[in-house]
Amino acid sequence: MPGSIQVLHVDDEPGFAELTAAYLERENDRIEVVTEPSARAGLDALGSRDVDCIVSDHDLPEMDGVEFLEAVREDDAELPFILFTGRGSEEVASRAISAGVTDYLQKGSGTDHYALLANRIENAVERRRSQRAVERQKRRLETLVSNLPGMVYRCRTEPGWPMEDVEGECERLTGYASSALEDGDVSWGADVIHPADREAVRAEVLDALSDGDAFQCTYRIRTADGDVKRVWERGRGVDASGDAGTLEGFVMDVTESRRRERRFEAIFNDPNLLVGLLDAEGTTLDVNETAIEYVDATRSEVIGEPFPTTPWWSDDQQRDVERWISEAASGEYVEYEAVHGTDEEISTVVEGSFRPVTDDGTVTAIVVSANDVTERKRRERELKRRNERFDEFASLVSHDLQSPISAVRGRLELALETGELEHVEKAAEAMDRVDDLRTELVDTLRTGEIVSETERVDVGDVIEDVWIAIDPPDSASFTVVGDASIEADPDALQRLLENLVGNSVEHGGDDVSVRIGPLGDGIYYEDDGPGIDPADRDRAFTPGFSTKDGDAGVGMGLASVRQIVLAHDWSVHVDDAEILDGVRFELRPE
Structure with a gap:
C-alpha cells in the first residue's frame, strides 16, 4: 500500500504485543503491524515480507534483542530498528548503539509512550525513504x-x-x-556568446519562448582563452504557464574535428591532471608530463606497453585495471579511485576515469585521466574525526542539560503544590543555567574549541552556581576548604562540577555531603557516598558506566567529566575519600 509503514514487532508477551499493535495503528493510520514471538520468527518474517521498521523487545527467547539487531544488520545496515524494552541498562544501551540501533525506548506504565513510539517509527522510516529517493535521483542525474x-x-x-x-x-x-558563471563573475551573454551573434541569439530564443515553444539555435562562442567555437543549444522555459523568465537547456560543441582535437590537447597537457591515451586493447599510446612525474620512468619506457603493467599500478591492482579497460572498450564510462603506495602517510590517492573515444559508435581509443586527491582525503579524515569529537561533545552537553532541567521541573511542581514563589525563583535560576549551557554548545560548535580561554578560578564561587543548577535536597551540603582554585575555563569547570555533584546526589542520597579543597595546582573533590570499587575505576569515565544496578540512564556524567579534563590537559585520579567515606576525584594540570 503506497505510503503505508510496515512494522515488524517482536515480543514474546502476546498480550503486550497485541496491545502495542493496536495502539500504534490507532496513533498512526499509516502503520500496519505484524507481530512475532521471537527473534528467529522475526528473521523468518523478514525473508518473506517487506518491512519498513522493526520494533523489538530485548528479553527474547533464543537470542536477545541486541543479537537480533546484529543478525538484521548483517543483511541490511539501514533498516530502521527500534529497541523497545522494559529493561533499561547502560550495558544494553551501549551494546545496542554499537550494533547500529536506530532508536532506544523504554516501555512505560501509561499509554503516552505508544504515541512517542509511533512518532519515532514514522520519523525513522520517512528519513530512510527520503535518503533513498535522494540517492536514486542523484545517481540518475549524475549518470545523465x-x-x-x-x-x-x-x-x-x-x-x-x-x-x-x-x-x-x-x-x-x-x-x-x-562556479564563475553561477557567481556572475562571467556573463554568458556578455563574455561567452560571440559579439556578432548576441542579438540574433536573443531574438531567436525570445521569439520561440513567446510562442511557448522550445528553441534550438547554433551560434559561436568565445572561450576564456580566446578560441572561437560553434555550439548548438536547445532549451525551453521551465514555467508551463507561459512565463519564460527562467530557461533550462543544453549546449554542446559542434566545432569540426580539428577543433575537438585541439581541445583534447589542452586537456591532455593540463598540469593538474594525470592523463593517458590508450588504444581499445589497452596499449599505452601516450601520457602527459604530469603523469610521468608520479613514477620512476620516462615516456618512452611506458609507450607501447600494456597499461596495466605500467609503473602506476601494483601487482594487486592490475586485474582491476584490466577490467576497467575492458568496460571502457565496450563503450562504458568508468570512474575509479586508487591508492598508489602502501604507507598511508606517503601514499597517493587519485580519482579518475576511463573514457571511451568513439567513431561512428566504435570505440577507437580510451582516455585515462586522474586527479590527485590525497590532500582532500586527508582533510576529509580530519573533518570526520572532528565531527566525531563534536558528536560526543553534543551528547555530553545534552546529558548535562538534564540536571538543571530536572531542577526546573521539580521546583515548578513544588510551586504548583505549595503556591510558594520561592520555588519559581529557584526554577528561574536553574533555567538560567540551561540557557548558559545552550550558549556554550553554540559557541563550541562555532569555534571548534570545547575549552575557551582559561583563568584562575575560585572553586568556591563556582560551586555556589553549581548548587543552584543541580538544586539538590536541602539536606545535602557542600564544604570548600582552603584556597581551592585551578586554572580553567569557568564555564567548562562548572559543567564538570555539576556532573560530579549530580553523581554524588544520585548515588549518595538526599543527605550527601561534598567536600572540595586545594591539591597543589589542582583541586580534590570527595563525597560520603558509596564510592567506586577499585576494580571499576579504570572504566568509570566510559560512556554507559554506572555503579547502580538496573540504572535506566546511560552513564554519561563521568564521561562528560573526562572530556572536560582532557580538553584542559589535566589528569584525573579516582581514589577513596580521605576525609569523608565515599569517593575522591583529584584534578591536576599535566
Missing part, C-alpha cells in the same frame, strides 16, 4: 549529466542570460568554471 557531451544549464532571460546552475562539461566547453 556525466554522459552528455556538453553543458546543462538553468538561467534567467534577463540581459546577459545570468546562470543559476551549470553542470556537465562547462569548463571543457568554454574554459570557464561552472
Whole structure:
C-alpha cells in the first residue's frame, strides 16, 4: 500500500504485543503491524515480507534483542530498528548503539509512550525513504549529466542570460568554471556568446519562448582563452504557464574535428591532471608530463606497453585495471579511485576515469585521466574525526542539560503544590543555567574549541552556581576548604562540577555531603557516598558506566567529566575519600 509503514514487532508477551499493535495503528493510520514471538520468527518474517521498521523487545527467547539487531544488520545496515524494552541498562544501551540501533525506548506504565513510539517509527522510516529517493535521483542525474557531451544549464532571460546552475562539461566547453558563471563573475551573454551573434541569439530564443515553444539555435562562442567555437543549444522555459523568465537547456560543441582535437590537447597537457591515451586493447599510446612525474620512468619506457603493467599500478591492482579497460572498450564510462603506495602517510590517492573515444559508435581509443586527491582525503579524515569529537561533545552537553532541567521541573511542581514563589525563583535560576549551557554548545560548535580561554578560578564561587543548577535536597551540603582554585575555563569547570555533584546526589542520597579543597595546582573533590570499587575505576569515565544496578540512564556524567579534563590537559585520579567515606576525584594540570 503506497505510503503505508510496515512494522515488524517482536515480543514474546502476546498480550503486550497485541496491545502495542493496536495502539500504534490507532496513533498512526499509516502503520500496519505484524507481530512475532521471537527473534528467529522475526528473521523468518523478514525473508518473506517487506518491512519498513522493526520494533523489538530485548528479553527474547533464543537470542536477545541486541543479537537480533546484529543478525538484521548483517543483511541490511539501514533498516530502521527500534529497541523497545522494559529493561533499561547502560550495558544494553551501549551494546545496542554499537550494533547500529536506530532508536532506544523504554516501555512505560501509561499509554503516552505508544504515541512517542509511533512518532519515532514514522520519523525513522520517512528519513530512510527520503535518503533513498535522494540517492536514486542523484545517481540518475549524475549518470545523465556525466554522459552528455556538453553543458546543462538553468538561467534567467534577463540581459546577459545570468546562470543559476551549470553542470556537465562547462569548463571543457568554454574554459570557464561552472562556479564563475553561477557567481556572475562571467556573463554568458556578455563574455561567452560571440559579439556578432548576441542579438540574433536573443531574438531567436525570445521569439520561440513567446510562442511557448522550445528553441534550438547554433551560434559561436568565445572561450576564456580566446578560441572561437560553434555550439548548438536547445532549451525551453521551465514555467508551463507561459512565463519564460527562467530557461533550462543544453549546449554542446559542434566545432569540426580539428577543433575537438585541439581541445583534447589542452586537456591532455593540463598540469593538474594525470592523463593517458590508450588504444581499445589497452596499449599505452601516450601520457602527459604530469603523469610521468608520479613514477620512476620516462615516456618512452611506458609507450607501447600494456597499461596495466605500467609503473602506476601494483601487482594487486592490475586485474582491476584490466577490467576497467575492458568496460571502457565496450563503450562504458568508468570512474575509479586508487591508492598508489602502501604507507598511508606517503601514499597517493587519485580519482579518475576511463573514457571511451568513439567513431561512428566504435570505440577507437580510451582516455585515462586522474586527479590527485590525497590532500582532500586527508582533510576529509580530519573533518570526520572532528565531527566525531563534536558528536560526543553534543551528547555530553545534552546529558548535562538534564540536571538543571530536572531542577526546573521539580521546583515548578513544588510551586504548583505549595503556591510558594520561592520555588519559581529557584526554577528561574536553574533555567538560567540551561540557557548558559545552550550558549556554550553554540559557541563550541562555532569555534571548534570545547575549552575557551582559561583563568584562575575560585572553586568556591563556582560551586555556589553549581548548587543552584543541580538544586539538590536541602539536606545535602557542600564544604570548600582552603584556597581551592585551578586554572580553567569557568564555564567548562562548572559543567564538570555539576556532573560530579549530580553523581554524588544520585548515588549518595538526599543527605550527601561534598567536600572540595586545594591539591597543589589542582583541586580534590570527595563525597560520603558509596564510592567506586577499585576494580571499576579504570572504566568509570566510559560512556554507559554506572555503579547502580538496573540504572535506566546511560552513564554519561563521568564521561562528560573526562572530556572536560582532557580538553584542559589535566589528569584525573579516582581514589577513596580521605576525609569523608565515599569517593575522591583529584584534578591536576599535566
